[in-house]
Amino acid sequence: MPLNKVxxxxxxxxxxxxxxxxxxxxxxxxxxxxxxxxxxxxxMFHDERFNDDGTPKGxxxxxxxxxxxxxxxxxxxxxxxxxxxxxxxxxxxxxxxxIVAESFxxxxxxxxxxxxxxxxxxxxxxxxxxxxxxxxxPATVWTVDLDSMTLSCAEATYxxxxxxxxxxxxMQGRWDAVVELMNAPQEVxxxxxxxxxxxx
Amino acid sequence: MGKTLYRKVxxxxxxxxxxxxxxxxxxxxxxxxxVTSPQAFAMLRELNLxxxxxxxxxxxxxxxxxxxxxxxxFADPRAxxxxxxxxxxxxxxxxRLFDLASGRQGIVHMVGPELGITQxxxxxxxxxxxxxxxxxxxxxxxxxxxxxxxxxxxxQTLAMxxxxxxxxxVEGTLRPGVTAxxxxxxxxxxxxANGGLGxxxxxxxxxxxxxxxxxxxxxxxxxxxxxxxxxxxNPDEKTFAYLKGRPYAPKGADWDAAVERWxxxxxxxxxxxxxxxxIPAEEIEPTVTWGISPDMNIxxxxxxxxxxxxxxxxxxxxxxxxxxxxxxxxxxxxxxLPVDVAFIGSCTNGRISDFRxxxxxxxxxxxxxxxxxxxxxxxxxxxxxxEEEGIAQIFRDAGFEWRLPGCSMCLAMNPDRLIGxxxxxxxxxxxxxxxxxxxxxxxxxxxPLMAAAAALTGRVSxxxxxxxxx
Numbered sequence: 088m089p090l091n092k093v094x095x096x097x098x099x100x101x102x103x104x105x106x107x108x109x110x111x112x113x114x115x116x117x118x119x120x121x122x123x124x125x126x127x128x129x130x131m132f133h134d135e136r137f138n139d140d141g142t143p144k145g146x147x148x149x150x151x152x153x154x155x156x157x158x159x160x161x162x163x164x165x166x167x168x169x170x171x172x173x174x175x176x177x178x179x180x181x182x183x184x185x186i187v188a189e190s191f192x193x194x195x196x197x198x199x200x201x202x203x204x205x206x207x208x209x210x211x212x213x214x215x216x217x218x219x220x221x222x223x224x225p226a227t228v229w230t231v232d233l234d235s236m237t238l239s240c241a242e243a244t245y246x247x248x249x250x251x252x253x254x255x256x257x258m259q260g261r262w263d264a265v266v267e268l269m270n271a272p273q274e275v276x277x278x279x280x281x282x283x284x285x286x287x
Numbered sequence: 288m289g290k291t292l293y294r295k296v297x298x299x300x301x302x303x304x305x306x307x308x309x310x311x312x313x314x315x316x317x318x319x320x321x322v323t324s325p326q327a328f329a330m331l332r333e334l335n336l337x338x339x340x341x342x343x344x345x346x347x348x349x350x351x352x353x354x355x356x357x358x359x360x361f362a363d364p365r366a367x368x369x370x371x372x373x374x375x376x377x378x379x380x381x382x383r384l385f386d387l388a389s390g391r392q393g394i395v396h397m398v399g400p401e402l403g404i405t406q407x408x409x410x411x412x413x414x415x416x417x418x419x420x421x422x423x424x425x426x427x428x429x430x431x432x433x434x435x436x437x438x439x440x441x442x443q444t445l446a447m448x449x450x451x452x453x454x455x456x457v458e459g460t461l462r463p464g465v466t467a468x469x470x471x472x473x474x475x476x477x478x479x480a481n482g483g484l485g486x487x488x489x490x491x492x493x494x495x496x497x498x499x500x501x502x503x504x505x506x507x508x509x510x511x512x513x514x515x516x517x518x519x520x521n522p523d524e525k526t527f528a529y530l531k532g533r534p535y536a537p538k539g540a541d542w543d544a545a546v547e548r549w550x551x552x553x554x555x556x557x558x559x560x561x562x563x564x565x566i567p568a569e570e571i572e573p574t575v576t577w578g579i580s581p582d583m584n585i586x587x588x589x590x591x592x593x594x595x596x597x598x599x600x601x602x603x604x605x606x607x608x609x610x611x612x613x614x615x616x617x618x619x620x621x622x623x624l625p626v627d628v629a630f631i632g633s634c635t636n637g638r639i640s641d642f643r644x645x646x647x648x649x650x651x652x653x654x655x656x657x658x659x660x661x662x663x664x665x666x667x668x669x670x671x672x673x674e675e676e677g678i679a680q681i682f683r684d685a686g687f688e689w690r691l692p693g694c695s696m697c698l699a700m701n702p703d704r705l706i707g708x709x710x711x712x713x714x715x716x717x718x719x720x721x722x723x724x725x726x727x728x729x730x731x732x733x734x735p736l737m738a739a740a741a742a743l744t745g746r747v748s749x750x751x752x753x754x755x756x757x
Contacts (some may be wrong), residue, residue, distance in 0.1 A: 106605045107480050107580045111719040115726070116699045120351065120365040122325035122372045124433075134726040163601060164481035167514060168719060169698075170416040171323065172432035190484055193450075193516040194416055198432030211601070252448055255307040264446035265334070265438050267305050274302045275339075275444055278313040282300065283545070284343050285316060285404040285535040 093203050093257040096185040097230040101147050101156035102218045103132065108161055109168035110195065114177045127177040152225035160218050161188030165206070166195025175199040185231040187238055187247060189214055200253040203262045207231060209238055213245035233258050289555025291452045292408075292521055293487050296427040296552060300410045302444055309446040315409035317439045318421075319346040319382070320395045321373040322700065323414030327436035328376040336441045338380040343443060345404055346377050347385040349394045350700045354663050354690035357387055366701065380440075393666020393692045396420040396634035400504060401668050403533025407522035407549035412439060417634050417716065419510040423503035424530070425522030425552060427487070430511065450517060451485055451561035456492030459568035464751040466644075467502030468636060468714065468734035470494065471509035472574040472584045474566065480582035483515030486561070489554060490520050494568040500529040501640035508635045512581040512716055521553040573750055575621055576718045576732040578609030583718070585621060587737065587749045593617035612720055613729050614708065621747055624731075627709040629660040629742035630723075631735050632690075633697040636714035637665025639672050641735040646678040648739060648754040654686035655745030661703065662687040663695040687742065699724025712741035 118130045136146040143149050148156075159178070165188035166174060175198045178186070186199070186206045199206045209217070217238060221227055227240045231247065233254055238245045256262045290298075302311035324346070331338070338344065351366040361367045377384040385391040385398055392398070396417050399405035407425030412418060414436045421428035431445065438445055455478075457470055475482075488510045495503065503520050510518025520526075527546050530536045537545040572586030583606075585592070594610070594617070597603040610617065615624075631637075631645065642664065654660040662682045664670040670692050673679040683689045696703040697715035704724025705711055711723055711730050718730040733741070736750035744753060751757065 104604075105608065106601050109580075109717070109719045111698075111717065111722050115721055116724070119322055119700060120363075120369065122369060123329060124326055134721050139726060164484065164514060167480060168416065168717060170414060170418075170430035170432055172326075172414075172434060175432075190481060192481075192514060193484065194430050194432060194511075198434065201432060201434040250448065252308040256309075259307070261307060263434070264305070264309075265441055268311060268438055268442040268444050268446060271302050271311060271444075275313065275442065278300065278302060279340060279343075279443060282313065282315050283406065283409075283537070283548075284340075285345070285402075285406060286342075287534055 090203065090260040090263055092260040093205055093262065094234055095230060095232045096157060097228055098157035099153065099155055099225065099227070100158040100160050100217070100221045100229045101153040102160045102221055103147070104162055104218065106163040107167050108165050110166055110171050110174040111168055113166065113174040114171065119171060119173050124173065124176040124180065127173060128180040131177040131181045157182055157184040158229050158231060159183055159186045160214060160221060161186055163189040165191050167192040170194045172198045175202060175204050179204045187214065187231060200257065200262055201264065203257065205231065205233060205249070205257050207247040207249045209245055209247050216243065217245060288559040289557040291489060291554045291558045291560065292425060292519060292552050293427055293450070293452045293489065296408055296410060297449055299408070305446055309448050311444050312410060312447045313444050314412050314439050315343065316404060316411045317344040318395050318399055318411065318413035318418065319344055320350060320415060321348050321369045322350045323433050324376065324436055325369065325372040326433045327440060330434070330437040331440055338382065338440045340443045341381040344382045344440065346373060346382055347392055347395050347398050348373060348387065350694045350698065352693045353702050354693045354695045355702065357691050390667050393668065394634045394637060394694055396508065397637060397665035397669065400424060401533070401666055403530050403536030406530065406536070407526060408552035412445065416511045417508050419516065419518045420504050420508040420634060422510065422517055422519030423500065423507040425519060425526055425549060427517060427519060429517045450487040452489055453483070453486045453562040453564060454489050454491060454560040456563065456565045457494040457568050458492040458565055459494060461494050461568045461571060464573055464736060464756040465571050466734040466736060467498060467505040469571055469574040471506045472576065472581065472732060473571045475509065475513040475582045476584045477566065478513055478564065480512065480580045481514045483510065483513040486515050487517035487519065488513070488515040490518060495520060496523065499640060500525055501638040504638065505635055509716055522549045573734060573737055575737060575747060577613065577615060577621055579612055579718055579720050580605070581718060581732060583609055587622055589621060591615045591617055591619045591621060622749060624747040625710065625745060626658065626712045626731070626741045626747060628705060628711040629658060629738050630696045630711055630713045630715065631738050632661065632663030632665060632695050633715040634665060635716040636735050637663060637669065639669045641714070642673050642678045645735050645739045646681045648736070649685040649743065650681045652685055652743055654742045658742055658745050660687040660742040661690060661696060663690040664692050666692050696723055698722060712738045712747065714738050
């Protein structure tokens with residue numbers, strides 16, 4: 088199955104501010120009691136957005152002016168904590184197509200790249216400026232462009248960063264690694280024969 | 288210049304370079320649990336792929352199982368569905384599952400080392416961030432996501448880029464009452480919850496060399512809380528002594544050859560590191576978190592900090608959020624804060640040494656009225672040892688609920704969870720908002736000694752004072 092090339096994402100943005108936005112906040116553990124990812128749409132940031140009784144807390148994601156946003160503007164160490172792929176899956180399945188943050192936790196970053204959800208880094212001051220602009224003019228259309236490595240709108244352009252390998256994989260539509268991992272069966276068999284395996 | 292263990296293991300397991308520049312890395316051992324695997328098997332089915340090396344995957348059930356009553360069917364049908372899926376998938380693909388009736392079930396990060404599955408010089412992965420734990424045995428171990436679980440099942444390899452290596456040296460002698468947990472929290476406090484981004488942490492120095500294996504496992508377990516995806520300790524005589532005789536460890540003539548091989552993976556004396564941090568062991572106090580990130584921690588004699596103490600504007604905002612959530616006041620001494628629950632267990636502190644350390648201290652004493660105290664051995668093997676050594680009974684006599692093995696109150700995927708804004712003195716690994724199951728629940732991370740002291744006094748206490756440790 089050919090994968091889509093992830094090069095440029097355009098649309099409204101929504102701020103999810105704060106450092107160390109952990110995966111328990113992105114998706115509380117109770118939503119992990121499932122055997123598929125199919126029911127995760129809409130669960131992202133659940134307890135950040137809703138009180139115990141289900142009433143909204145007034146999170147930006149639920150603000151009408153941010154409805155339909157496809158880009159998250161986050162903070163430092165976004166996605167830290169648990170390795171649960173349910174976190175980027177919930178985000179992607181809730182309609183988000185790119186995350187811009189100051190930095191990302193490694194596992195979250197890898198999980199996101201592996202499902203074709205680009206995570207790009209921007210400088211703190213640029214993120215703050217983009218967030219302020221989005222708060223002021225929520226209808227602003229932003230573009231995350233992996234080719235020019237910019238986050239831009241009509242009023243502003245900011246540089247973004249991403250390691251070369253995942254960027255390459257996303258842009259070439261090879262972000263799902265499994266096909267390429269199957270291309271070296273002999274080399275893998277040789278290592279499997281050589282490297283110890285725990286046995287009784 | 289010499290090489291680090293990280294680099295040696297990486298090179299030994301490199302299959303080749305992928306078109307995008309990443310390394311195709313062979314995975315020696317793959318550990319599995321019920322939460323992050325069912326979707327991976329579904330993806331395999333969709334691609335019509337078999338499991339390439341089922342003998343290199345080991346599964347257990349830990350996150351969702353109740354710890355009070357493990358009779359089936361479970362009260363929670365969703366938990367039952369997840370265990371059923373794991374059983375079905377393991378059976379279909381010929382994967383060993385340490386099921387409830389095996390006598391070897393437990394938290395995946397307990398089971399690996401205990402059974403000798405975790406060995407030096409291996410690449411080890413699991414769909415669980417605390418896989419860093421296994422680095423304590425001199426392995427390169429890291430957490431992965433579910434799509435990567437699929438990759439490992441299908442190809443026994445992963446597409447990865449190497450991390451940089453930071454040598455974190457704890458030099459000197461730890462003060463009495465200071466445990467591996469305190470060392471880990473202190474390091475995270477010093478370097479920050481995001482300080483390890485892009486790094487593997489190689490823990491070394493005399494305090495680490497003198498640390499027993501269970502403590503080393505605790506320390507490496509928490510590497511990820513400092514953002515280091517991987518933490519490890521060079522294998523030494525303590526490592527080999529720990530492994531000898533374990534069910535999956537090499538035996539007979541293979542043993543000597545294995546030890547020689549394992550030794551060769553240790554970082555060379557002149558190994559090149561991307562960064563070195565030296566921490567004097569003497570500066571570490573029994574340590575406790577006050578906020579909603581593991582780096583928000585202080586020594587037991589300290590006070591809750593003020594947002595004005597934060598290093599920059601973003602941290603200041605984080606401090607304000609944390610203080611509000613924790614309902615704490617800047618300047619308030621952490622010692623004396625009342626607790627509702629005390630939890631000793633998890634992949635961080637559910638090991639035999641943890642219970643052995645606490646048992647003599649609480650013998651003949653009682654949990655404070657109104658405190659719910661849970662003691663949850665991390666595995667069936669540990670539970671059995673605790674029974675045999677009389678440890679379990681000491682806990683029961685003191686008023687702890689002595690539970691069955693599982694992740695329990697670490698993460699709220701089973702019935703053990705906080706209610707409302709209860710405060711929990713917890714030996715687990717994350718104090719994130721809502722982590723222990725109540726969206727307003729409050730977690731204070733600490734060592735088993737401090738959690739035991741909190742259980743007995745009903746307050747955050749200095750274990751050195753409560754237990755006369757000097």
